[in-house]
Amino acid sequence: MSLNFTHDPARRSWVDSANLPDADFPLQNLPFGVFRTSGNPTRRLGVAIGDRILDLRAAAAAGLLPEPVIPASQHPSLNALLALGAPAWSAVRARLSELLDAASPVAELRQRVETCLVPMRSATLLLPAHIGDYTDFYASIHHATNVGSMLRPENPLLPNYKWVPIGYHGRGSSIVASGAAIRRPHGQLKPADAPAPVFAPCKNLDYELEIGAFVGPGNALGERLPLSAAPQHLFGIVLLNDWSARDIQTWEYQPLGPFLSKNFASTISPWVVTLEALAPFRVPAMPRPASDPAPLPYLVDHYDATHGGLDLTLEVWLLTAKMRLAGDTPHRISRGKFTEMYWTLGQLLAHHASNGCNLSPGDLLGSGTVSGTARDTRGCLLEYTWRGTDPLRLPNGEERKFLADGDEVILRGYAERPGARRIGLGECRGLIMPAG
């Protein structure tokens, strides 16, 4: 994915809020989402620009979109656009980039675009796609090592980890958009010293900081997707909070993996930031220590090795009920880098389809918890508090081993480097409600 005019950091938009230095959605981003407004309850596609949404349905009606994407722009989810593939994604992004550029459009054209803009604060942001299948991976070797250390101190990393991009199926139905309240789940809890489990509200509720990737055209059942084709099949990314009930998980997960400990809810950020917008932040895949095995050939590709990483900074913030009452701002718990993932998004995709499993437009691939080695780079409380043995201490004196009712978890992410325009992922928020 080469750089083109849409990435030029010198370009500015005539939507002023897009030009603020810390804007998540400058002219160089143009992420896609789905929204509705109180004035118009139709679910429809939009593109974020500063603090505005460009309504794609309206833009199509105003004759502003490239012909091939007009039918897809009428759908209530991104799936039809995802199915069109990378050339169509590029075409619509290039057209919107021109239309919103402070330098380019003639006054009449700009007026037509203005009629399609909606203030983001007046919109409800919805799930961007119908997620047919959701798969969650485990691609951070630091996360796998930390969690493994708690369960199997003598043998933290299992023998398959450096060969297999470990993943498992998640639940599609309970994925919600940022802002949806998260009810603390009930489940079977069995402390190690108890003779029997009890059915009760989860005590050890946790977040997991992840990146989610939306699949484009995909493959037919029985066919594989080579790693070299990954850029044609990965549309864009969101922040993903894979809420986890650690006490339910400990008791249920053998031998078939996590189930009720995960499927009560997962939250994603509403704006899908395209991999094209992130092209200036593509970096080599994480270098493997010389002692690690080389990946098997189906997981090796020159472009992926040199450009498969993404230089993203990912943060977790917490706002407790007490902080909210006091008018405090959220507290940042952690800040980590997506460059430290052991497997690239392309490798996750190619592995998933390597047995002929059919991937479809709108499928969501979760990266797994993004963690580094230092404490303040760990992407979940299980790791940050080391299973609750070393609690999180907040500036107001509160402590957390795990999440309390009334806590709001806010994930943020962005890409920044000299010579490129900052690209933000927006926010992924979820507030914990008491068990029902």
Added chain:
Amino acid sequence: MSLNFTHDPARRSWVDSANLPDADFPLQNLPFGVFRTSGNPTRRLGVAIGDRILDLRAAAAAGLLPEPVIPASQHPSLNALLALGAPAWSAVRARLSELLDAASPVAELRQRVETCLVPMRSATLLLPAHIGDYTDFYASIHHATNVGSMLRPENPLLPNYKWVPIGYHGRGSSIVASGAAIRRPHGQLKPADAPAPVFAPCKNLDYELEIGAFVGPGNALGERLPLSAAPQHLFGIVLLNDWSARDIQTWEYQPLGPFLSKNFASTISPWVVTLEALAPFRVPAMPRPASDPAPLPYLVDHYDATHGGLDLTLEVWLLTAKMRLAGDTPHRISRGKFTEMYWTLGQLLAHHASNGCNLSPGDLLGSGTVSGTARDTRGCLLEYTWRGTDPLRLPNGEERKFLADGDEVILRGYAERPGARRIGLGECRGLIMPAG
């Protein structure tokens, strides 16, 4: 679910083929499916009667269906009917039972019904529903014990088994209807004595004999479904073959469970046999040995304990390429009973929703492999051949440790008892194609 006139074994249909003693689809069954014909490629709902399909779209147009189900009868999948709930399911089944009864309809009405009948052999049977989420359980204690014995001889059954209806998420996209060819998957294989895995076609390809249950109305996210409500939310069942690549599974499944070893394909039978049709075969749940713990209260309900079991006989048949060439008939490998499951379908449903996970119309719950203790009641080759150590011997001299290319696996199921009309589940077929 009480018995009514639709269960009366003395009733016969004017569709003669429905009255044969071994018919799967007599007047007392009336399973639902989706089909198309070469003459009319519209995907549409149908109900099986003998060797005919009653076209529900045509029946609605002919004024033959109860008013409340007419909109749902126009859909290309069962999902809208599943969403209507048990009273609507009963109403349409009762109406069709009357219309197809040899004794009841007047000539004019019968002629109208006849115009809606399609020969089943001229139809292509499709997936009966859009399966949003597919969950596979592990509810046979004999299967869990057998598989555990191979992996952990000292400790075959994990401590959670008798408390937790163990389940995990499966892949919805790769579920196919009976008759679809199954391509042998590639994957990472690592024999225990090899220093590294290789990427190659699966060698140890297996079937798994299961029952799949389709969910009806379901629950909203954050709400639970009490076990007592299960009959309102379980529409009907199909045969399910959860194809499994055992060598891929062994290497990949730690720590998050099976993934590529399962998601290359799962096959279901096309006719959804309603739990109402199976009411005469409801039996008490499997009696638990006195030494086993009682289930936690959310998994206990009087009706479920006394009627939660289903007296089904389930069979696996095999037709190899050599047998096909010789004109041989399929060979029956196993015949087991669904009454020996440790958890009822209702318990699987209630457990799934016990954390507030939202179940939706068209979701599919797999029972897990149905196995007994005797060799010829084991529902997969892994157990039948005890990991290949004791091969299956076929009458023509062929042997199988696992499936060979050209093998066709045929699942069959039925309910039979004195005083009730036999109810069949039909067939679930899949032919193994060489790796691509």
